[in-house]
Structures are given as structure tokens and as C-alpha cells.
Amino acid sequence: GAVVSQHPSWVICKSGTSVKIECRSLDFQATTMFWYRQFPKQSLMLMATSNEGSKATYEQGVEKDKFLINHASLTLSTLTVTSAHPEDSSFYICSARPRTSTYNEQFFGPGTRLTVL
Amino acid sequence: EDQVTQSPEALRLQEGESSSLNCSYTVSGLRGLFWYRQDPGKGPEFLFTLYSAGEEKEKERLKATLTKKESFLHITAPKPEDSATYLCAVQTSGTYKYIFGTGTRLKVLA
Numbered sequence: 001g002a003v004v005s006q007h008p009s010w011v012i013c014k015s016g017t018s019v020k021i022e023c024r025s026l027d028f029q030a031t032t033m034f035w036y037r038q039f040p041k042q043s044l045m046l047m048a049t050s051n052e053g054s055k056a057t058y059e060q061g062v063e064k065d066k067f068l069i070n071h072a073s074l075t076l077s078t079l080t081v082t083s084a085h086p087e088d089s090s091f092y093i094c095s096a097r098p099r100t101s102t103y104n105e106q107f108f109g110p111g112t113r114l115t116v117l
Numbered sequence: 118e119d120q121v122t123q124s125p126e127a128l129r130l131q132e133g134e135s136s137s138l139n140c141s142y143t144v145s146g147l148r149g150l151f152w153y154r155q156d157p158g159k160g161p162e163f164l165f166t167l168y169s170a171g172e173e174k175e176k177e178r179l180k181a182t183l184t185k186k187e188s189f190l191h192i193t194a195p196k197p198e199d200s201a202t203y204l205c206a207v208q209t210s211g212t213y214k215y216i217f218g219t220g221t222r223l224k225v226l227a
Contacts, residue, residue, distance in 0.1 A: 002163075032213055043204065043217045044161070093160050097213055104149045104208055106215065108160035 003027050004096050006109035013084055014117055021079045021112045023094030029074035030096035034106060035067070038091045050077045074099060084116045119144040121207050123218035130195055130225050138190040138203055138221045146210030150188050152181050153204040155220070161204055164190075195225045 056069035095106035153161035206215035
């Protein structure tokens with residue numbers, strides 16, 4: 001149980017294009033989903049918190065117009081990197097907190113490797 | 118300011134050589150402390166949740182403990198397949214967000 005998927009697992013795009021990453025909770029409903037980015041040999045950095053049906057809350061320093069987050073249902077959140085540039089190349093990971101959980105843990109997706117040329 | 122620090126940064130063990138990883142935290146109010154394992158190029162895999170000082174959790178060769186200031190992840194008789202980065206995350210009162218530590222890269226040699 002508590003499986004989270006991400007699609008695509010990797011993507012290569014040209015500078016200036018937009019890329020959408022999907023995060024799905026496969027066997028549970030998630031009230032809250034989180035988006036992180038991770039640079040090589042570094043820990044996870046929280047980008048934003050996404051609640052179903054409401055606007056995402058972005059961490060300080062994260063451009064909300066650059067990283068568009070949509071949480072349209074209790075099982076799907078999307079991250080769109082708009083007008084991507086090489087500095088946006090990174091490993092993007094989502095997580096989800098089960099709606100009915102009596103605990104507070106997050107379950108993570110496998111990550112999406114974005115490379116911007 | 119809330120902070121989470123993990124040590125050591127990297128650890129090399131011989132197979133069967135038990136050791137402990139440390140996660141120290143300074144937060145205004147602890148809601149929970151979480152341990153994850155992350156393999157290269159993959160998302161973190163959930164291991165344990167600890168909520169109060171004195172609590173312990175075990176899973177196979179891993180045992181997590183919690184005090185008011187730190188948590189330990191004890192690895193007993195590790196095997197090469199235990200090689201991974203172990204991440205500690207803290208949740209503070211009033212939020213479900215995580216504050217992650219920088220992780221400990223564990224390498225177990227056969």
C-alpha cells in the first residue's frame with residue numbers, strides 16, 4: 001500500500017520549453033501533496049505544498065510563475081516547469097500524505113530527472 | 118530557527134559491523150520524526166515514524182530510537198544491500214511539512 005507514481009521518470013527538453021510532471025497516489029487519496037527538488041549528493045528541498053482544490057503554497061525563493069502546481073483531484077498533482085532553462089535541470093520528487101492517515105508520514109514517488117539543454 | 122543535522126555525512130562499514138546514524142534536531146515543537154532510505158536515482162522509501170521521547174521502532178536489521186534532542190538509527194550486522202543514503206526528517210507542530218537533514222551515505226562492504 002501507499003504507492004506514489006511519477007511520470008515521466010526522465011525528460012530531456014530544449015531551453016524555453018515547458019515540461020509537465022505528474023504525481024499520482026495509486027492506492028490512496030491524498031489531501032496534501034508536496035513537491036521537492038534534489039541536487040546531486042544533497043538532501044531534498046521543499047518547493048511547494050499542494051492541497052486538493054486550492055492554490056499551492058510555495059516556499060520562500062521558489063518562483064510560483066516558474067513552477068506551476070495543480071492539484072485537481074485527491075490522487076493527482078502536476079508540476080509544470082515553464083520556460084525551462086539549464087539551471088532548472090534537477091531531480092524532482094513528489095510525496096503524498098494519505099487523507100485517512102492517523103499518522104503524518106509522507107510517501108514519495110520515484111522521482112523525475114529533468115535535463116534542460 | 119528549526120534545524121535538523123545528520124552525522125556522519127558518510128559511513129563505510131564492513132559487512133556485519135554494527136553502527137549507529139545520528140539525527141539531531143532543534144525545533145520549536147516536534148510533531149514527528151521520520152526515517153527514510155534513498156537509493157541513487159530513486160525517491161525516498163519510508164522506514165519509521167517516531168513521535169515521543171523513549172519510543173523505539175524496529176524493522177529487520179534497523180532500529181530507530183528517539184530522545185528529546187536526537188534520534189538514532191541503529192544498524193545491526195549490516196549487509197551490502199543496506200548501502201543507501203539514510204534521511205531523517207522532522208515535522209513541527211502545526212504543519213505537515215518536513216524539514217530534512219542532509220543525510221548519511223552508508224556503504225557496506227562485503
